Amino acid sequence: MKRILIMLAASAAMMASAEAANVGVSMALFDDNFLTVLRNGMQDAAKTSGVTVQVEDAQNDIGKQLNQIQNFIAQKVDGIIVNPVDTDATAQMTKLAADAGIPLVYVNRQPADLDKLPAKVAFVGSDEKKSGTLEMQEVCKLMGGKGDIVVMMGELSNQAARQRTQDVEDVIAKEPCTGIKILDKQTANWQRTQATDLMTNWISAGLKPAAVVSNNDEMAIGAIQALKSAGMKDVIVAGVDATQDGLAAMKAGDLKVTVFQNAAGQGSGAIDTIQKLIKGDKVEKVVDVPFELVTPANMAKYEAKN
Numbered sequence: 001m002k003r004i005l006i007m008l009a010a011s012a013a014m015m016a017s018a019e020a021a022n023v024g025v026s027m028a029l030f031d032d033n034f035l036t037v038l039r040n041g042m043q044d045a046a047k048t049s050g051v052t053v054q055v056e057d058a059q060n061d062i063g064k065q066l067n068q069i070q071n072f073i074a075q076k077v078d079g080i081i082v083n084p085v086d087t088d089a090t091a092q093m094t095k096l097a098a099d100a101g102i103p104l105v106y107v108n109r110q111p112a113d114l115d116k117l118p119a120k121v122a123f124v125g126s127d128e129k130k131s132g133t134l135e136m137q138e139v140c141k142l143m144g145g146k147g148d149i150v151v152m153m154g155e156l157s158n159q160a161a162r163q164r165t166q167d168v169e170d171v172i173a174k175e176p177c178t179g180i181k182i183l184d185k186q187t188a189n190w191q192r193t194q195a196t197d198l199m200t201n202w203i204s205a206g207l208k209p210a211a212v213v214s215n216n217d218e219m220a221i222g223a224i225q226a227l228k229s230a231g232m233k234d235v236i237v238a239g240v241d242a243t244q245d246g247l248a249a250m251k252a253g254d255l256k257v258t259v260f261q262n263a264a265g266q267g268s269g270a271i272d273t274i275q276k277l278i279k280g281d282k283v284e285k286v287v288d289v290p291f292e293l294v295t296p297a298n299m300a301k302y303e304a305k306n
Helices: 002-019 033-049 062-074 087-100 128-143 159-172 192-204 217-229 244-251 263-279
Strands: 022-027 052-057 079-082 104-107 121-125 146-153 179-187 211-214 236-238 258-260 286-288 292-294
Touching (some): 022 033, 022 062, 033 052, 033 217, 033 263, 087 121, 087 159, 104 263, 128 159, 128 236, 128 292, 146 159, 146 192, 192 217, 211 217
Parallel strands (some): 022 052, 079 104, 146 179, 146 211
């Protein structure tokens, strides 16, 4: 009887320990619509799974983010989740966590060292080779395979921005889209206001694109605002993320194409994956959350998702 009670007590202690897992989360920045949904998705999943999360804002500063990771390690957290400021800096983050023996999950932004991730380190996100491809294929269809476009890029330190832009170039390099030419491509750093300024500059320079292909919805909305101010109609504007603001712009008839990136799904997936790593369970190095094309024809099913 005594032995049974000891075993039950040990089992209860193990369960309590698992339930009380403490996870440090470093977000690239809080001031971003998509990342806010991602962060909320993590926090909601944590509440329902018995995980305590300490969420920090790196404010788009790689130095601050590295300090946050070092502080998590010093606090002896059970696991770390990182939405990296600079995906080229992830090798250093990976080493810090691996040396400390703490499980690490990258979320949303693919780490540059993906192919070299050690045990207890994983990536939860979406395959960026599909995001810009789905976007540009639909734009090509709307353009009839010919015409001029401009491309708005996200932060060039971000793998997603580079890959989505490459996707656009890959699509127009093949039939039936070879009649499409890029007039210019520049970064607006994922930001709506910067995109408005960039589009205004393009218009002032005399550029008359048939379409604006943006790496995300925020920049697409900025482009729409500038086009409206200039009285330019019938320009196809496309984005990625299917944010609430993006879908509102689509409902208004201004945004023609976007691609659903499941922010809440990535957030809950990150919590689930870090829990498994903490427990010692085996997980895939890459946990894929698929992209989905969104157009005015099917947008209704996505209105409550991001």
